[in-house]
Amino acid sequence: MNKIAPLILLIALLTTHACGVYSFTGGSTGDAKTIQIDNFPNNAQLVEPGLSQEFTLALQDRFLRQTNLKLTNAGGDLHFEGEITQYRVIPIAATAEQTAAQNRLTIAVRVRFYNRLIEEDNFDRTFSFFSDxxxxxxxxxxxxxxxxxxxxxxxxxxxxxxxxAKW
Structure with a gap:
C-alpha cells in the first residue's frame, strides 16, 4: 500500500496541474494573475446615488472571493468595464382597489469583458435582474x-x- 500512495499523489498532481488554475467555486482563470474592474457609471434614466459604487464593489468582491486574482487599476489580464443602463421601478401586481400591491426594481448592466490572454473569450453583453x-x-x-x-x-x-466559468 505504501508504494501505491505516492503513485496516486503523482497522478493527482499531474492531473490538476494540466487543468490550469481552477477554483472550487466553478471558475477557471487559466494563466491570468490580475483583474481590472473599472467603475460602472450609472447611465440609466433614473440615477440612484451610490448605485455605481455599490455595484462596482460587489463585482470586485465576487471575483476577489471566488478567485485568486489580484485586483489592479490598469493592465489586468482580465478586464471589465461597462455601465448601468437601467434602473426601473414598476408595479407588477394590483389589489382589488386597482392600486399596486407589489413593485419591482430592475437593474441592467452592460458589461464589456476583455481577456488579454484568450481574446476569443471577450464579450459585450447586458445582464439584468430584479427584486420585488x-x-x-x-x-x-x-x-x-x-x-x-x-x-x-x-x-x-x-x-x-x-x-x-463559461456557463
Missing amino acids: FDANAQLGGAVLEAAYTEIFERITQDIFNASV
Missing part, C-alpha cells in the same frame, strides 16, 4: 439594501459565470 417589494414600502433603507443584495448577487454571479 411591497408597494406600501418605501424603496429606501433596508428595503433598498435588500433589493440591491438580491440583484447584485445574481448579476455578479451571471457575469462571473459568463467570463470565467
